[in-house]
Amino acid sequence: MPRPGRNTYSDQKPPYSYISLTAMAIQSCPEKMLPLSEIYKFIMDRFPYYRENTQRWQNSLRHNLSFNDCFIKIPRRPDQPGKGSFWALHPNCGDMFENGSFLRRRKRFKVGSMQATDPLAPSKPQDAAHYLQQQAKLRLSALHAAAHLPQMPGGYNLSSVSQPSSFKHPFAIENIIAREYKMPGGLAAFSTTGYPLHNQLTPAWPHMYGSGMMDTAAPISMASDYSAYGMPLKSICHGGQTLPAIPVPIKPTPASVPGLPGLPAHIPAFLANSPQSLSPTSPQTATGQSSPAAPGEALPSSASLQSAVAVH
């Protein structure tokens, strides 16, 4: 029996297509690739609406993964147990959403039909898969390296490398993801400790969990204990200071700064921020905060994004 009045506001269907949701999920993890189950988890963690009728929407989502060229299947390595492959975004599908609404794409991404926005990025799915795998490897090694670096007070000054974002549509992934985008004064959503401040979720996104979102999302997907290469992310990212994605132009911005290759300035902050990183001593323990606060990743990038956003 339906229980009206309970959670109703957050039960609304998010205004994002499955493609958008999937893209968000994929973008949220360091390697930019996720297995199907993690995509499911991500979506369910963030959007209560999708905790029901799982059969229905998951079927739709799988359909989208297969059907749309913008998603690439990356096979697991033999030494990696587990079901299914990893899914990634096609390197060239960048402007599929670029500056646009996540509600409805202007045009469907087709492999052959587009000229590469990234000259380095292959267009053939197979090549792209390989390409992405390489990128993921790079990212991982970077994460690994970062884990051994001393804390950087200034953090990685990604803002110096990331492109000053041009106008970002409110529904652009950066903005959807980076809740801080609309924080008053464009204040950076990061404490000096490097921990993101998670509690200012704007009421503008009722379909997601409000301030409680991060609680429920505590065992967040991206922070799942494994990486694309079977290495426990948590061990890689320990310390809370992790290097953001390697300069990999996965989503080059057309209006990018000359001389600056498209950096993943699009690290989805709110997505990437594993709630665990919220606060090591988070008072909200609704979901059993026993897990060691897994460090958020891609934070510096988000910070840079923040600064970029704050500028305009």
Add this chain to the structure above:
DNA sequence: AGTTGTTTACGTCCGG
């Protein structure tokens, strides 16, 4: 058996 992935089909919505 359950999950994952592919494919086909059909309906709805929206913009041109």
Add this chain to the structure above:
DNA sequence: CCGGACGTAAACAACT
């Protein structure tokens, strides 16, 4: 109205 994007259902194969 038409075509494209999207959502959903369903059948089926392959895999764990």
